[in-house]
Amino acid sequence: MAALLKEESTITAKGQTTVPKAVRQALGVDYGGRIAFFVDDARRVYVEKATQEVSDPVVDRFLTFLAHDMTKHPGTSIIPIPATLRDRMAALVGDIDVDLDAEIDGGVAL
Numbered sequence: 001m002a003a004l005l006k007e008e009s010t011i012t013a014k015g016q017t018t019v020p021k022a023v024r025q026a027l028g029v030d031y032g033g034r035i036a037f038f039v040d041d042a043r044r045v046y047v048e049k050a051t052q053e054v055s056d057p058v059v060d061r062f063l064t065f066l067a068h069d070m071t072k073h074p075g076t077s078i079i080p081i082p083a084t085l086r087d088r089m090a091a092l093v094g095d096i097d098v099d100l101d102a103e104i105d106g107g108v109a110l
Contacts (some may be wrong), residue, residue, distance in 0.1 A: 004025065005026055007020035007022055027048070027050050033049065033050075034049070034050035035047050035050055
């Protein structure tokens with residue numbers, strides 16, 4: 001099998017590594033995305049974009065609680081942000097230009 005792409009990455013003392021940007025792009029994986037590793041009988045490693053999302057039990061319980069609370073108290077569980085807080089947030093970030101579609105440069109750790 002001919003390689004379409006070859007990138008190298010160093011493994012840290014904690015066993016961590018950064019997936020090179022070109023590999024992330026080839027897999028279609030972005031920040032927070034998941035990858036799966038496969039090792040065959042010849043000890044070759046394959047990396048693929050994970051197809052199944054892994055759930056987080058803490059987040060799942062919180063979302064269940066939130067859904068229950070919203071159903072039980074529809075008029076009070078969600079309220080508008082007060083104007084004073086909205087104005088304060090705007091003052092803190094008003095001059096910051098953020099491109100949510102921009103690529104992330106450098107290493108990413110969760």
